[in-house]
Each structure stands twice: as C-alpha cells, then as structure tokens.
Amino acid sequence: MTLRIAEIFGPTIQGEGALIGEPTVFVRAGGCDYRCSWCDTLHAVETQYRHSWAPMETDAVWAKVHKLSGGQPLTVSLSGGNPAIQDFGPLITKGRAAGYRFACETQGSIARPWFAELDTLVLSPKPPSSGENVDWDAFDSCRAIGAGARQQVMKIVIFDETDYQWAREVHRRHSDLALYLQPGNPEVDPATPVDLQTLANRLGWLTEKAMADGWFAPRILPQLHVLIWGNKRGV
Numbered sequence: 001m002t003l004r005i006a007e008i009f010g011p012t013i014q015g016e017g018a019l020i021g022e023p024t025v026f027v028r029a030g031g032c033d034y035r036c037s038w039c040d041t042l043h044a045v046e047t048q049y050r051h052s053w054a055p056m057e058t059d060a061v062w063a064k065v066h067k068l069s070g071g072q073p074l075t076v077s078l079s080g081g082n083p084a085i086q087d088f089g090p091l092i093t094k095g096r097a098a099g100y101r102f103a104c105e106t107q108g109s110i111a112r113p114w115f116a117e118l119d120t121l122v123l124s125p126k127p128p129s130s131g132e133n134v135d136w137d138a139f140d141s142c143r144a145i146g147a148g149a150r151q152q153v154m155k156i157v158i159f160d161e162t163d164y165q166w167a168r169e170v171h172r173r174h175s176d177l178a179l180y181l182q183p184g185n186p187e188v189d190p191a192t193p194v195d196l197q198t199l200a201n202r203l204g205w206l207t208e209k210a211m212a213d214g215w216f217a218p219r220i221l222p223q224l225h226v227l228i229w230g231n232k233r234g235v
C-alpha cells in the first residue's frame, strides 16, 4: 500500500480535543477534498505542496512511527489533509498488533471501513466560517462505521457567533457524540508569531458564551500545541 505522506512527527502531546495532553506520534496525510478558508495545515492540502508529499509504503510509515516512539507503544494520530482519502487500514492493523493505539481526525466527508479499527475517531464537521458545506449523508456514513471504533467524538472549530449557533444545532442532532469546541486561530502563517492574548480572548469569549447560555454539554479547549509552539510545523 503506497501512501502520500506530508509529514510524520513526534512524539509530542496531542494539542486538541478528547486526547489533549496525550503523548502522540502524528502521521499527516497529503491531500484534502476541502479548502477551509482558515486551514492551519495548507502544506498538506494545497496541490502546490504536492512535491513535498512522500510516497511511502505502509511498512516504511510504520518503521518511522516505531523509530520515533522508540518502540514504546503510544497513540498514533492520523491527520492531514484528509486521511480518509487514503487506505490506512494496513498501518492500523500493524500498529495495533504491536500495542499502539490509533486516532484519526477527519472532517467526515469520506467514510472508510478502517474507521471501525480505530481507538478514537474524531469527526470535525466544518462550520460556516470555513466556507465549506457539510454533506450530512457522508457524515452519517462516517458515524455509522465509526460506531465500531472504541470511541467516536466530535470537535467543532468556532470563529464567530454564526459558527457557535451552527454548533449548537449540530449538537442537537448529534447529542450522543461527546463534543469538543475549539476557538479558531485567525493567524495560521508559520512565519508569523501567534498573539497569545488574542487566543486567550477568543477562548474566553467562547467559554463565557456557553456558560451564559447554560450550554454545559461541550468541553471547551484551546489548541495546546499552539499555546506552546505557535504555528511551528512538526510539533
């Protein structure tokens, strides 16, 4: 199985959502079917960066993960781009046999049988500010297969009031999924330092809003890696 890989890095801590703080090796797939206006990972999305995506056999990806983790089983996060474009089934089978756990982050636009082999499926449907339109039939297909994973959760990025109201509506329809809210980072250029006060203000705005509304279902979290390293790549 040949995979297109933008980068493999770690161990670092998972900076987002349900597994925040968990030591993790990231496998970032190259290529995405979306073009979110605020995507913080364009080097794994835009075709202009395609030349930097390495064609790698599953065994070579596994060897790199094994080496980075020093052979100690930890959590491997499949991200991207959209990892669901490709077949990560053989990698998951190989890693799990060695005691590793697997998580995957995807927008929920493409369903794959290997979702059922995951420990954690993170579905991250995109709010209006992204400029994308969610295909809810595809999302439901992802959910149906993800029901076979050890856990399935939802993570929604919030930039503004419209996104917030949208997230509330999505949660009404998918209230059985544990929900994580993450404020949007408006500065995604790796060369520009992030403004920590701006990020804190956005997190504060979102937190106070949910509390004032008595909306206690979601967990509200910052992007921990952005607080530590800004928009640096490979961390």
Ligand SMILES: C[S@@+](CC[C@H](N)C(=O)[O-])C[C@H]1O[C@@H](n2cnc3c(N)ncnc32)[C@H](O)[C@@H]1O
Pocket (backbone or CB within 6 Å): 032, 038, 039, 040, 041, 079, 080, 081, 082, 083, 105, 106, 107, 123, 124, 155, 157, 182, 183, 184, 185, 186, 188, 223
């Ligand atoms: C880069 S995406 C890759 C996986 C998949 N394509 C997806 O969007 O779920 C990983 C996570 O980063 C989030 N993300 C991307 N850009 C962001 C930004 N500017 N601020 C906050 N979160 C962002 C996405 O919503 C997603 O939850």
Ligand SMILES: Nc1nc2[nH]cc(C(=O)O)c2c(=O)[nH]1
Pocket (backbone or CB within 6 Å): 012, 013, 014, 015, 016, 026, 041, 079, 080, 105, 225, 235
């Ligand atoms: N530390 C760290 N945590 C992350 N959580 C989601 C990430 C991603 O880009 O998918 C990411 C990432 O790139 N780094």
Ligand code: SF4
Pocket (backbone or CB within 6 Å): 032, 033, 034, 035, 036, 039, 040, 041, 042, 045, 080, 081, 082, 107
């Ligand atoms: S779906 Fe994910 S990787 Fe693709 S453009 Fe949106 S945030 Fe970026």
Ligand SMILES: [Mg+2]
Pocket (backbone or CB within 6 Å): 040, 041
């Ligand atoms: Mg990221």
